[in-house]
Amino acid sequence: MKQKTTRRIFIRRSAAAAAGAFIIPNIIPASALGMGGKLPPGDRIVMGAIGTGSQGMSNMRDFLDLKKAVQFVAVCDVDSKHLAGAKQTVDAANKNSDCRTYGDFREFLEKEKLDAVSIALPDHWHGIIYTEAVNKKLNVYGEKPICRTINDGKTIVAAVKKNNIIWQTGSWQRSQPHFRRGAELVINGRIGKVKYIEVGLPDGGRGIGTPPVQEVPPELNWEMWLGPAPKVPYRGVSHWDWRWILDYSGGQLTDWAGHHIDIANWGAGLEYTGPAEISGTGVYPTEGLYNVPVEYDFLCKYADGIEMRVANASRLKHGMGTTWHGDLGWIHTDRGNILTASDPKILDEVIGENEIHLYRSDNHWQNFVDSVRTGTPAIAPIEPAYRAISVGLLGEIAMTTGQTIHWDPVTETIAGNERASRLLSRPYRKPWTLPTV
Amino acid sequence: MDPPNRLIYREMRKQHLIYLLAAALISVIPACKKTPKYKALIITGQSEYNWKISSESAKQILDLTGLFKTDIIISPEKGEDMSSFTPAFADYDLVVSNYFGDPLNEGTVSALTEYVKGGGGLVIYNSLSDRVTASSETVSVTKRHDFEIRNAITDHPVTEGLPLRWVHQADLILNGIELAGEGPQVLATAYSDTAYSGSGRREPVMIAWNLGKGRIFATMIGTPDDIENNALHCAGFIVTLQRGAEWAASGTVTQDVPSDFPTAAGPVLRPDFTEITSDEVFENIGDYDISKSTKYFTCMQNMIRKAEGDAETLLDIEKKMVKVLEDDETATEAKKLLLRELSWMGSEYCLPAIEALSSVQELADDVDFALNRLR
Numbered sequence: 001m002k003q004k005t006t007r008r009i010f011i012r013r014s015a016a017a018a019a020g021a022f023i024i025p026n027i028i029p030a031s032a033l034g035m036g037g038k039l040p041p042g043d044r045i046v047m048g049a050i051g052t053g054s055q056g057m058s059n060m061r062d063f064l065d066l067k068k069a070v071q072f073v074a075v076c077d078v079d080s081k082h083l084a085g086a087k088q089t090v091d092a093a094n095k096n097s098d099c100r101t102y103g104d105f106r107e108f109l110e111k112e113k114l115d116a117v118s119i120a121l122p123d124h125w126h127g128i129i130y131t132e133a134v135n136k137k138l139n140v141y142g143e144k145p146i147c148r149t150i151n152d153g154k155t156i157v158a159a160v161k162k163n164n165i166i167w168q169t170g171s172w173q174r175s176q177p178h179f180r181r182g183a184e185l186v187i188n189g190r191i192g193k194v195k196y197i198e199v200g201l202p203d204g205g206r207g208i209g210t211p212p213v214q215e216v217p218p219e220l221n222w223e224m225w226l227g228p229a230p231k232v233p234y235r236g237v238s239h240w241d242w243r244w245i246l247d248y249s250g251g252q253l254t255d256w257a258g259h260h261i262d263i264a265n266w267g268a269g270l271e272y273t274g275p276a277e278i279s280g281t282g283v284y285p286t287e288g289l290y291n292v293p294v295e296y297d298f299l300c301k302y303a304d305g306i307e308m309r310v311a312n313a314s315r316l317k318h319g320m321g322t323t324w325h326g327d328l329g330w331i332h333t334d335r336g337n338i339l340t341a342s343d344p345k346i347l348d349e350v351i352g353e354n355e356i357h358l359y360r361s362d363n364h365w366q367n368f369v370d371s372v373r374t375g376t377p378a379i380a381p382i383e384p385a386y387r388a389i390s391v392g393l394l395g396e397i398a399m400t401t402g403q404t405i406h407w408d409p410v411t412e413t414i415a416g417n418e419r420a421s422r423l424l425s426r427p428y429r430k431p432w433t434l435p436t437v
Numbered sequence: 438m439d440p441p442n443r444l445i446y447r448e449m450r451k452q453h454l455i456y457l458l459a460a461a462l463i464s465v466i467p468a469c470k471k472t473p474k475y476k477a478l479i480i481t482g483q484s485e486y487n488w489k490i491s492s493e494s495a496k497q498i499l500d501l502t503g504l505f506k507t508d509i510i511i512s513p514e515k516g517e518d519m520s521s522f523t524p525a526f527a528d529y530d531l532v533v534s535n536y537f538g539d540p541l542n543e544g545t546v547s548a549l550t551e552y553v554k555g556g557g558g559l560v561i562y563n564s565l566s567d568r569v570t571a572s573s574e575t576v577s578v579t580k581r582h583d584f585e586i587r588n589a590i591t592d593h594p595v596t597e598g599l600p601l602r603w604v605h606q607a608d609l610i611l612n613g614i615e616l617a618g619e620g621p622q623v624l625a626t627a628y629s630d631t632a633y634s635g636s637g638r639r640e641p642v643m644i645a646w647n648l649g650k651g652r653i654f655a656t657m658i659g660t661p662d663d664i665e666n667n668a669l670h671c672a673g674f675i676v677t678l679q680r681g682a683e684w685a686a687s688g689t690v691t692q693d694v695p696s697d698f699p700t701a702a703g704p705v706l707r708p709d710f711t712e713i714t715s716d717e718v719f720e721n722i723g724d725y726d727i728s729k730s731t732k733y734f735t736c737m738q739n740m741i742r743k744a745e746g747d748a749e750t751l752l753d754i755e756k757k758m759v760k761v762l763e764d765d766e767t768a769t770e771a772k773k774l775l776l777r778e779l780s781w782m783g784s785e786y787c788l789p790a791i792e793a794l795s796s797v798q799e800l801a802d803d804v805d806f807a808l809n810r811l812r
Binding site (some may be wrong): 124182203204205207209210212213230231283284285286287289290295312313314329333343399400401402403417420422424425427429430 | 475527587600601604621674697699700701702703704713727728730731732735736738739741742743744745746749751773780781782802805806811
């Protein structure tokens with residue numbers, strides 16, 4: 001079969017020939033060509049990655065799977081082993097050895113000229129690095145939860161709006177057909193008016209006690225890993241397991257809020273608002289280094305009368321996932337292609353032409369790439385991500401204080417509770433500060 | 438299963454029949470208990486397990502609630518004449534059966550039956566003698582190990598408000614218990630792991646049974662091992678026994694959920710069966726060393742949560758925190774944690790104490806953290 005030499009194929013062939021006599025220049029970012037953030041279809045998006053641990057690499061592979069839609073050119077991590085692995089992956093994909101590496105995101109952001117950056121870091125770094133990247137007018141694929149505190153989240157949202165970039169949150173459930181279908185049925189009233197929502201997130205697990213202080217492995221820049229978080233000696237807990245320590249994460253609750261609470265909000269039309277009242281309880285470990293709640297159960301009341309209960313899955317009838325209860329029935333959805341309803345006929349309902357059709361994406365990473373190319377919003381933009389994690393963070397504040405929290409989703413403030421209001425932010429350790437927008 | 442155990446189970450089945458009979462004879466004589474304090478009687482003796490340890494422990498555990506005054510009555514030794522063993526059940530609000538051995542004499546069975554008829558409370562505890570609810574002939578027991586218990590019913594007075602999942606230490610799980618009829622409710626279960634000679638199923642570890650006007654609470658855990666007896670010192674065992682006893686005696690539970698109940702994260706032991714008091718928290722928190730224990734700090738956080746924002750209670754806690762903060766002997770790590778906690782729950786009261794620490798180099802970040810939030 002005769003093959004037309006498209007620009008994409010030309011680039012691939014050229015890259016393959018790079019070891020030969022002529023070397024083509026590195027990919028020039030579209031933004032540098034003065035294209036106003038839009039790219040001609042077929043052009044590859046030039047990307048970098050900050051945070052190349054398990055989730056960062058998973059995202060990178062998902063981008064690389066998009067058949068040359070993107071080209072990674074630089075990676076950044078505080079762990080030199082992660083960095084070397086990421087460079088290897090990028091170089092293998094590019095068939096060269098040109099991938100640039102950085103141990104400090106500031107240098108990365110200063111030197112690299114990119115179309116977009118994929119960021120996957122422990123939550124305590126999100127406020128600073130997301131805002132800095134967005135302030136550099138980079139399009140961002142950013143992992144959920146987008147913030148460790150409400151204050152961090154507000155800043156990131158403001159930065160994205162001001163800089164008018166494309167933001168895609170790593171809430172990839174939105175790009176799965178059954179989640180969208182469930183949400184679309186609900187938002188079109190197929191279970192009547194939504195009265196009550198249950199969101200089941202994972203239970204917490206066994207602790208590890210408190211491991212002894214250890215020598216920091218030579219590959220890890222521990223000071224930079226901690227960054228704005230309190231200085232503590234290294235006890236062998238950093239990658240992945242940071243999510244069991246409150247200085248860096250809120251545990252399963254905040255880890256998963258960006259998935260099932262996000263879906264709940266999508267279907268119930270709560271994407272751009274928040275609860276008015278939050279109350280509940282958490283169960284915290286008595287002993288050990290891990291201190292996030294292992295159980296949690298709180299109720300959010302919204303101004304329009306909807307109630308949302310968020311709890312560890314063992315406490316709920318449907319377990320994991322999102323269950324919307326309307327006055328005509330319920331719909332439940334979860335990973336593993338689960339979509340069930342009080343009456344199976346509900347699931348056969350056809351959504352009419354003039355009804356609400358939710359944004360459709362069948363590949364979360366492709367959707368980001370397409371959005372960057374076309375300059376149109378991605379399926380998981382910043383504010384819904386902020387509103388989803390806000391529910392988790394407000395629940396955390398209710399559990400920490402033992403009080404009912406009164407939240408104004410418009411002014412984004414807690415009313416009449418100075419103590420709870422202080423928990424809307426976490427002071428940063430010097431010299432770190434939250435960037436201004 | 439080894440031969441002594443097999444013998445035990447055969448005997449247990451006989452006992453099981455006695456209790457079933459008692460249950461069947463329950464009638465509608467109302468219980469009239471108005472006194473806040475209950476008299477409890479532990480009947481014990483003959484068990485394969487160390488019934489002296491388990492009975493003394495159970496007495497301590499019940500009496501610690503302030504709700505019970507507990508007596509212990511010991512049966513004749515195995516093989517001796519049982520006819521003289523006639524506990525005066527009617528004098529008590531609660532009977533705790535920690536007995537397993539030769540069959541009780543008919544008069545005693547009848548008295549216990551009458552007692553239950555009258556609406557008395559019965560706790561079946563330990564020593565694998567609690568076959569009251571068992572109707573299976575194929576009961577076995579796992580090897581001793583730590584395992585997670587899950588509360589199956591969360592709105593029962595015994596389990597309400599407790600963590601749903603909690604790790605219990607160094608105990609046995611009974612395999613193959615079948616409930617006698619519809620009456621008994623399984624309050625909690627544990628997965629009986631085949632790696633420890635388990636059944637590979639979830640097995641009941643706590644059972645509640647409303648029988649006419651009477652109530653039976655059965656706990657399958659808290660079996661002594663004559664080593665450290667950690668199964669008896671598990672805060673989860675202690676608290677559920679206390680709550681189960683109050684429920685059996687009165688039908689309600691007035692005890693607060695303690696701040697040290699174990700969770701899915703791991704077990705919690707109470708060396709002397711008592712809950713950590715507020716005084717103990719502030720006596721010990723100054724010695725905080727994360728590598729040894731975090732329990733005093735987490736108990737303090739629970740005290741703050743329990744205050745539910747009440748300004749007076751919080752100020753009282755804050756004053757105690759400040760006192761520890763100002764103490765020169767307080768460990769630096771303890772001061773750091775106190776500063777972190779005060780940063781959100783403190784008032785103007787703590788400010789001078791925090792400011793006084795601002796010149797301490799190793800606390801600079803933590804003082805900053807606190808003042809940043811408080812000012």
